[in-house]
Amino acid sequence: MSEQPKSHPERAAVLAVDIGGTHLRTGMVDPALGLHAFNQVSSQAVLNVANPAERLADHLERFLSGAHGWRPAAVAVGFPATVDRKRRVVMSTSNIAAMQNMPVADVLEKRLGIPAFIDRDVNMLLRHDLRAHGLTSARVVIGCYVGTGLGNAISINGTIHAGRHGVAGELGHVAMIGLHERCGCGSYGCLETVASGRHLADLVRTRFPGTPVQDVFLRHGDEIEIKQYVRTLAVPVALEVNILDPDAVVLGGGVVQAPGFPRALLEEAVVALARKPLPASDIDFRYTTSGQEAGLVGAGIHAWAALGGPVPTHIEELQHAGSARK
Ligand SMILES: [Zn+2]
Incomplete structure (x- = not known):
């Protein structure tokens, strides 16, 4: 999953995270919505434990230490859960028992030192799909x-x-x-x-x-x-x-x-x-035509928009599907 571009030693990207009932996926999404350093582990193993927000931060710190060549501009996480109006707290999920009333955004900002954005996973998916379908x-x-x-x-x-x-x-x-x-x-x-x-x-x-x-x-x-x-x-x-x-x-x-x-x-x-x-x-x-990378790209879209950057309105599907396999 490591990647060391020679001409751009520290390119900015969003640390994107997609948490499903089964898999916890991670990647770096660049401003053109290309996905890099894709990684996937069991979400229950990381999150169905005491202190899941801190364990998630541990996991992301380890991931970043291996994502050579990328500087995280922000972290964005999609949860299979309801999230409060201010998008700071994971409130309730029916699939991962330990994740209830979790102030994830504050924990991640403190631990990683970058802005943190969280949302429902399906909102991240639709952000991706709107662009994949020109909608x-x-x-x-x-x-x-x-x-x-x-x-x-x-x-x-x-x-x-x-x-x-x-x-x-x-x-x-x-x-x-x-x-x-x-x-x-x-x-x-x-x-x-x-x-x-x-x-x-x-x-x-x-x-x-x-x-x-x-x-x-x-x-x-x-x-x-x-x-x-x-x-x-x-x-x-x-x-x-x-x-x-x-x-x-x-x-x-x-x-x-x-x-x-x-x-x-x-x-x-x-x-x-x-x-x-x-x-x-x-x-x-x-x-939805893309598979495991859609939620990550959607999280990247959400964070780049929140950071005020211009976000592409169309996604060339093969471009990021290809980079996901690197
Ligand atoms: Zn119900």
Whole structure:
């Protein structure tokens, strides 16, 4: 992961961090949004411990000591959690038990000596996807990301909508009539209890034991249970489409990006549930095309914008996908 450019011994870059339920990814994002020094470890090992903010700072100090040639201008972290309005405190997450009411931004600024910016992980993802799809000047864009949970982000005129308390876009925690299961957020009957990667993993374990979750669409995509699961994913998407009538709907996350995922079936189901004749007959579906680097680049975008720099409005996908493999 080390890189030692000869002509620019100390180039400025954002220390970008993407924390998911499974992986903690780190990289350096330059002002042109190129990603360098990509690194990935288990997030539970680093964070599901006492004092997770301090352990994260330890991890980032170690990472920086190996990221030769890059000078961190700021640190930006996306969390699978709600974050307070001022973007200083990680409030609540349903996936990493130890991360509750954590003043991460203050801890990172003190430990690393650089400005720290934090946000929900899906907001970082949508910042990336707006640029990957040329949507920064669109009026309303929604992102629905089916990973371990069901993530949602809303962009209005190119700005992520945060809401009064900073917690807008908790689509996965809308309660549905007929659902009663306890959710990781503490409530009951949330959409995320059925429209999430966690639910798919449970389904595969009970109905298709022995099949790796990531292969389920390839091996069992024609089975009624899997088709029904995909139609269930359409419920939250159509719900938000009906409310916001967005210019585009970005779909992504580990489930949607799994091999053989039936995009056409999902789109048909969203159209079937959306209000007729419009918006149902004219929904612009887009897909996250990049993988593990999107959240890091999104974090870089967030920090460079906060630092006042001009941020590119388009991303050449292959450019940063290529640099991620270095
Ligand atoms: Zn919930």
